[in-house]
Amino acid sequence: MRKIKLLPRWCRMVGILLLLPPLVMFTINPEVAFGDPIFGSPEDYMINGTVINLVDDSEGEWVFFKVIQNDLINELMLSMMIVGAWMIAFSRIKGEDEFSERLRLEAMGAAMFWNALILLILNFLIYDGLFLYVMIYQLFSYLLIFSLIFALRLRKERKELGYEE
Amino acid sequence: MKNSIKVERAKNNITQAELARLVKVSRQTINAIELGKYVPSTLLALRMAKVFNASVDEIFQLEEGDFD
Numbered sequence: 001m002r003k004i005k006l007l008p009r010w011c012r013m014v015g016i017l018l019l020l021p022p023l024v025m026f027t028i029n030p031e032v033a034f035g036d037p038i039f040g041s042p043e044d045y046m047i048n049g050t051v052i053n054l055v056d057d058s059e060g061e062w063v064f065f066k067v068i069q070n071d072l073i074n075e076l077m078l079s080m081m082i083v084g085a086w087m088i089a090f091s092r093i094k095g096e097d098e099f100s101e102r103l104r105l106e107a108m109g110a111a112m113f114w115n116a117l118i119l120l121i122l123n124f125l126i127y128d129g130l131f132l133y134v135m136i137y138q139l140f141s142y143l144l145i146f147s148l149i150f151a152l153r154l155r156k157e158r159k160e161l162g163y164e165e
Numbered sequence: 166m167k168n169s170i171k172v173e174r175a176k177n178n179i180t181q182a183e184l185a186r187l188v189k190v191s192r193q194t195i196n197a198i199e200l201g202k203y204v205p206s207t208l209l210a211l212r213m214a215k216v217f218n219a220s221v222d223e224i225f226q227l228e229e230g231d232f233d
Contacts, residue, residue: 095191099203161193161200 004101012091019084019140022077030133032077047072078139085143093154103153111146118145168225170199173217188212 025032049072056066093100118141122134174184181199185192188209197203205213207221214221 095193097190097194098206098209099190099194099197102203157197158193161196161202 003098004104006092006096007087007090009092009094011087015084015087015089015091017084018080019088022080022084025077026081026136030136032074047076078136081140082143085140085147089143089147089150099157100154103157104150107146107150107153110149111142114149115142115145166204166225166231167201167228168198170195170213170224173219173224177217179216184213184216187216 022032048069051068051070051072053066053068053070054064056063056068115138119134119138122131126134170184174181179187181195182192185195188195189212190209194203194205198205198209210221210225214224217224
């Protein structure tokens with residue numbers, strides 16, 4: 001029988017370690033997402049690199065595959081957040097079996113619903129430039145909501161089913 | 166769907182933990198199936214039937230309303 005492919009259990013801890021630092025920084029100061037550090041000036045933390053910009057419109061028209069210089073700190077932080085949230089969400093749990101797979105799928109469905117509902121509500125509560133932060137948060141919020149719902153459901157079921165009758 | 170896993174376990178003198186080990190799932194999963202909170206896959210039902218040396222429909226039975 002085909003099973004859901006999952007990461008080893010230790011990946012959960014690596015995911016937490018990857019996710020927490022940028023998430024805390026992003027929560028304290030959302031400008032972090034655009035390369036502004038919490039302490040000091042952006043120049044203190046710059047990691048300049050040569051990258052390929054898939055679509056560039058800085059000169060008024062679309063230019064594809066343009067080679068540019070860019071500060072990579074925000075790309076690095078966003079990658080840490082997404083990969084960290086992904087590792088937390090898709091690591092095996094102790095005693096992974098078809099029942100936990102079902103809980104996982106139910107949690108995914110619930111996370112899709114709640115994530116969309118939160119976005120819908122914030123759509124009418126946050127306007128202008130601040131909405132950009134909502135969109136950045138949406139890049140990994142689905143995975144976080146899924147992990148939270150799954151952990152809560154798993155805890156509830158383990159508590160209820162823990163005692164042999 | 167109802168099941169007679171608890172009865173079969175008693176007949177065979179097997180604990181939930183032992184059954185879980187034999188069919189390769191967690192003990193909580195066995196408990197969830199016994200309590201009717203989770204309907205197992207065909208594969209798991211067949212494995213359980215094999216452990217109890219019975220047929221699947223001796224262990225799992227349809228209830229009224231299962232066709233609704």
